[in-house]
Amino acid sequence: MTTTINGASHARNIRARVAERVARLRHDGHLPGLATILVGDDPASAVYVAAKRRAIREAGMRDFHRHLPQHATQDAVAEVIDELAADPDVSGILLQLPLAAHLDAAALIDRIPVTKDVDGLTTASAGRLARGERGLRPCTPSGVIELLDAEGIELKGACVAVVGWGELVGRPLSQLLLRRGATVTVAHEFTTDLAAVTRPTDVVVVATGVRGLIGPEHVKPGATIIDVGIHRTPGGLTGDVRAAELDGIAGRITPVPGGVGPMTIAMLLVNTLQAAEWAAEQEAAVPA
Template sequence: MAQRLDGKALAQKIQAQLATDISQRDPNLRPPGLAVVMVGDNPASAAYVRNKERACDRIGITSFGSHLPADTAQETVAELIDQLNNDERVDGILIQLPLPSHLDSVALLNRIAPDKDADGLHPENMGRLMRGEAGLRSCTPAGVMAVLKEYNIDATGQKAVVLGRSILVGKPMALMLLAANATVTMAHSRTEDLPALCRQADILVAAVGRPNMINSDWIKPGATVIDVGINRIEDETSGKARLVGDIDFASVEPIAGAITPVPGGIGPMTVTMLMHNTVLSYRKRFNG
């Protein structure tokens, strides 16, 4: 059976270290601050925001929440971002996605000051990633890389396949694996013969948002399988909802060398890297 890569345990370990670092700061300095902007009443978004606020409380980060009505105008959200950019208490700004359809999410994300871009999605931070320069990194891919490091999975010389090409996960994930000296292939809905391509992967990262899409026929024996997907499905027997990934865990676990579970894999790491980015911005502000 594959080794289970426990993202939840690693997230707790990193958060504990962040909490220690914050507690040991100069007592004359304020704690780090994270501002989360949410527009509308999406239940999943509300749950994510609560998780982030709880993580802030555990670590010692001051949380500044802004919950705006669903019909809030673009100009109003933009003005709020400008205020947060200029707020000396705030080190990180996060816009909870998705936004209501009438809002231009790209314009709003780009309005965040690059050094307060807690999600690592600003073009300047993406450019730094492309150039191999230091900067804030996209949280989910950074969480994947932290898991690989924790379990001593060296990407050097490995064939890596990334399923999905979103700006949130797929594209930055490919760049991070490339920086770790893997040979990277990006695949997507238009890729021909996906199973054959995936069977070549020493490291497979799935971020397509389709429940249990990838089964054992897609997996190279001994491969490291990273499941970024979080899909809510209804159990036919109980009628209750449960979370599954993009990987059919039951069929893949006996074949893979290592695998992340859902839940308890990359999900907790995404929130943790958001906290990490906020603390990184804070340190840069006060330590140069």
């Protein structure tokens, strides 16, 4: 029988622990705060930002939000980022993606200080991850690692296939898995025999944006399947995995929705809290 991994339950546990630590920081006068920046009125982006802001408030953190018009210039967005970067009350900065075509997203993201980069997307954060230095890691890959840990899946020595080589999930996740001692194989759009890559592995993580890509032919019996994809269909949300076809084959599988998604927001809270704690450490280390 295949076990469904309850990401929502694991995320609630993480959020409860974050709230406890936030309460201690508040007592010490270091209340974390997240600044979200939304450019334009894209409905999906507005929903995502609203969910993040709600989670921040529920954790007891401060909610700093900036909403800019769709026609905001590169300089206008940069000015907001610089202002938030200089604000000591702001622990983390999140620039909601995607941005309008006239904006250079990479340049704007790189204006976020590495110490406030709660999405883990700046060039500096990527460098710290690659070098194994202390830093804030991308939320979805971190959430995948947390899920695997919570389910008691041993990564050291495990064979893991990461399907997808995107900057948001596949690349950073591969590095996180390697540092946990997993043997990692990465598949992508140019992989000629996907099943040959995924079927021998103990864990398959799929983040391609291709609906229903992975089925029984790609999975060995008992393997753990982590589905990062999400697609809106007339029948509801679905992922990159044909989950119903894997029932009785996979050992564990994340559902869509309710799997990786809740963990992404939970790890955003963790990163915001971590940024605040590191800032407090640095403040304490400065001679009076």
